[in-house]
Amino acid sequence: MASNLAANMATCSHLLKEAASAGAKLLCFPEAFSYVGTMDGDSVLVAEPLDGPIMNHYCSLARFDVDVPGGRVYKESSFTESGKDIVAVDSPIGRLGLSVCYDLRFPEMYQLLRFQHEAQVLLVPAAFTTVTGEAHWEILLRARAIETQCYVIAAAQAGKHNDKRESYGNTLIIDPWGTIVGRLPDRLSTGIVVADIDLSFVDSVREKMPIAKQRKPIDFWKAASL
Known part of the structure; x- marks a missing residue:
């Protein structure tokens, strides 16, 4: 995706129709899929x-009934405000824990999504x-899936956006055992990955390894270290 709103919307429209035809019930796009600027x-x-x-266009697309034609330093804090809440929402494929990109480096956030907000699927657009x-x-990504016993859906920007910015790509879907169950043919492809989200498998993994019951609260470890 690059700095062309119309072209990006046309690409999203095409991918959405492809995903719907493949039977997808939930479609996840990468971070900043609508627009990536040249300059901060x-x-x-x-x-x-x-x-x-812009948002109304994408909301219309989500209803599946609109035909829309067709080594740098990153300091996002200079133009992006951080979120204040940890959020999980119910969906047709289970309870979704919401995160984005750099959040991936902070496992405590995903622990809260799992153990306090009862997430079954973690979204990591990036x-x-x-x-x-x-x-x-x-x-x-695999670590977050294993330690939370959740599915992880990680839609990723890929390729060169402009002369100054390039994204790694490698869109993945990972199951609660840490197994990759969906991946594009190569990490730079533009396309869709479809995988079944089996909530009974989530339950099975959690029953066989009941870490929700076995984990100790943070205060326990503080006391133990005294």
Whole structure:
């Protein structure tokens, strides 16, 4: 995805129809799938309210009934405000724990999504850099799946956006045992990955290894270290 809202919307429309034809009940796009600016802060210039034209277009697409034609330093804090809440929501494929990209490096957030918010599926839309993606992307995703016993759906930006920015790609779907059950043919492909989300398998993994009952609260470890 690059800095062309119309072209990105056309690509999303095509992929959405392909996914719907394949029987997908939930479609997950990468972080910043609608727009990736050339310069830091460019996204602010095209920002709209949640009820603005861009979001309304994507909401219409989500109803499946609209034909829409067709080694750098990243300091997102300079133009992006962090979230204040940990959020999980119910969906047709289970209870979704919401996260994004860099959150992947903070396992305590995913622990809260699992053990306090009862997530069954973790969403990790991302635009990882090529250097960090090559080193950490897949192993961190599998770790989050294993330690929370959740499915992980990680839709990833891929390829060169402009002269200054490139994303690693490698879209993955991982089951609660840490097994990769969906992956694009190569990490830079533009396309869809479809996998079944089997909530009975989530239950099975959790019953056989009941970490929710066995885990100790943080206060326990504080006391033990005194």
